[in-house]
Amino acid sequence: MVQNNTEFGGDNINNSVEAKNDEAAANRLVELMQLVQVGDRSAFTQFYQLTSAKVFGILLQIIRQRETAEEILQEVYIKVWRKAGLFQREKSSVITWLCVIARNHAIDHLRKRQAPQEEDEESINRAADNAPTPSESFEIRRDLERLEFCLTEVGEPQAEMVRHAYLHGASRQELAARYSQPLGTIKTWLHRSLKHLKSCLGNAEGSKS
Amino acid sequence: MNEKELKAAEYALGTQSQSERAAIEQERLLDSELDAFITTWELKLAPMLANFESETPPQYILQQLQKELAMAAQLEPQESKLAAEQAVVDAHSEVVLLQRKLKRWQRASFTGYAMAATLLAAVVFNSVVVEPTAPPPFVAVFQKDDAQPAFLMSVDLKTRTLKVQSVTAEGLTGETYQLWIKADELGPSPRSLGLLSSIEKPMVKALDQFTPELIQSALFGISVEPMGGSPTGVPTGPAIHGQLYSVEI
Numbered sequence: 021m022v023q024n025n026t027e028f029g030g031d032n033i034n035n036s037v038e039a040k041n042d043e044a045a046a047n048r049l050v051e052l053m054q055l056v057q058v059g060d061r062s063a064f065t066q067f068y069q070l071t072s073a074k075v076f077g078i079l080l081q082i083i084r085q086r087e088t089a090e091e092i093l094q095e096v097y098i099k100v101w102r103k104a105g106l107f108q109r110e111k112s113s114v115i116t117w118l119c120v121i122a123r124n125h126a127i128d129h130l131r132k133r134q135a136p137q138e139e140d141e142e143s144i145n146r147a148a149d150n151a152p153t154p155s156e157s158f159e160i161r162r163d164l165e166r167l168e169f170c171l172t173e174v175g176e177p178q179a180e181m182v183r184h185a186y187l188h189g190a191s192r193q194e195l196a197a198r199y200s201q202p203l204g205t206i207k208t209w210l211h212r213s214l215k216h217l218k219s220c221l222g223n224a225e226g227s228k229s
Numbered sequence: 230m231n232e233k234e235l236k237a238a239e240y241a242l243g244t245q246s247q248s249e250r251a252a253i254e255q256e257r258l259l260d261s262e263l264d265a266f267i268t269t270w271e272l273k274l275a276p277m278l279a280n281f282e283s284e285t286p287p288q289y290i291l292q293q294l295q296k297e298l299a300m301a302a303q304l305e306p307q308e309s310k311l312a313a314e315q316a317v318v319d320a321h322s323e324v325v326l327l328q329r330k331l332k333r334w335q336r337a338s339f340t341g342y343a344m345a346a347t348l349l350a351a352v353v354f355n356s357v358v359v360e361p362t363a364p365p366p367f368v369a370v371f372q373k374d375d376a377q378p379a380f381l382m383s384v385d386l387k388t389r390t391l392k393v394q395s396v397t398a399e400g401l402t403g404e405t406y407q408l409w410i411k412a413d414e415l416g417p418s419p420r421s422l423g424l425l426s427s428i429e430k431p432m433v434k435a436l437d438q439f440t441p442e443l444i445q446s447a448l449f450g451i452s453v454e455p456m457g458g459s460p461t462g463v464p465t466g467p468a469i470h471g472q473l474y475s476v477e478i
Contacts, residue, residue, distance in 0.1 A: 061298050068291055073283040081281055093286055097294055112272055119278045120271045123243070131247035163276035185244045186277045192244050214238040214270075215230050221273055 045070075049114035056104045068097060071115060075122045082126040082189035092129055096122045127189045170220035171213075178213045185210075237266030241274050254399060255453075380406075380451060384436070384444060391422070391444075393451075394431035401428075407454045408432070409464055410439070412447040419450060424458050 049070065055063030075096060079089040100118060107117050171179040177199055184190050190198065196206045230238075239245055240253050257264040382393045393408060405426065409419040425432050436444055452464040459465045 061295070064298065065291065065295065068294065072291070073285045074278075074281070076286040077283040078278070078281045080284060090286065090290060094290055094294055094297075098297065101298060111268060112275070116272065116275045116278065119281075120275060123278070127243040128247070128250060131250060161279065164279050167274070167276045182242065183277065183280075185242050186274060187280055189243055191246065193246075195244065210239060210242070210244060211235050214235065214242070217273065218230055218234075218238070 053114050078122050079126050096125050130189050170217050174213045174216050178209045182213050234266045238270040241270035389436040391434045392431050395428045404453050406451050407458050409450045410447050412443050414443055418463050
């Protein structure tokens, strides 16, 4: 379900070209971010144009309500404008930093929401419009393969549970209902999966170098 | 993998309740190890971001954002924004200085008052008294390592005004941030400088009653207190962490 994604399509022959393009796109985002940090509004507009499709996709999938996702999208970019000074390029790429902020914001919104709202059918079953997302194909695809390998080792249904939590913002309670398990079991599964991921990713890191 | 890292990993996955998440967000401001664990785990799980499909948002959102930013620019003097950003940029280079000052703060009698969540992170001093010819602002970080500052505080010694604004600190529900000053001349207890009623806008405070010399050598702190402020007149907030930091010129 999660491994086939056309956005990260391509073959090995194209990897080096892709890597170069990715690097150029990532550098462009860093440049724009540096301008945003000193209050350059036109750089902010370009930054938004390059990144908002990815961010909106994340928000739609987690919030599952188009109108609310649009509101949250604005909040996320206002936050980015105000907190651009906190971005540190040695810690992560701009797009990862931005997407993590957006995903956290969406999850906080979900948790604060008292009662579940009616979800938009359209938001759930939407088709991807393949809007380009800079700087995340080659390297992220490689990292994703490694993460997926480690998730496979976690076993089912735990691996599917971790994916579902990440991609849909599910809480422990929601996971308990989905997998018909007591809350305590879900917590144990989650912690065990995370521990396994840590050791597996650590080993993968080691073998990479 | 210890409890703290598990908590951080699950935070990055996003499965905890709102109250757990809110508590962790507060804690990470004070606990640089927790903060680093969260960042590490956010990056470990980040490859899954690739599985979210992109979708172009409607045009009106960008227009609305541009309008909001234009309005904000009119309201907010540019210099203060630049000073705040400069403070963040410069903060890292001040860590060594601060580690030394941390020791002094820890010795200070503030600790005797169960001064709890000291969230104040960075202080910008326009040290006009020391160097009257517009020197660069003196910047210090109140948090150890290179953790993100929670608040920025600037002090203009000439006008004796102080301004505190949130950098990463979030608003509290049912509680409030309270600002404190501590100086030998003021006696053993920290003295309240007031509540930070809204996290959205900076708090500006006149320090007329203090001399520039006192302000320069004073210690500042921010604690989490019940609505309306500390009931006892000294910091009482929950003891999330006892790390206290100082700055002086």
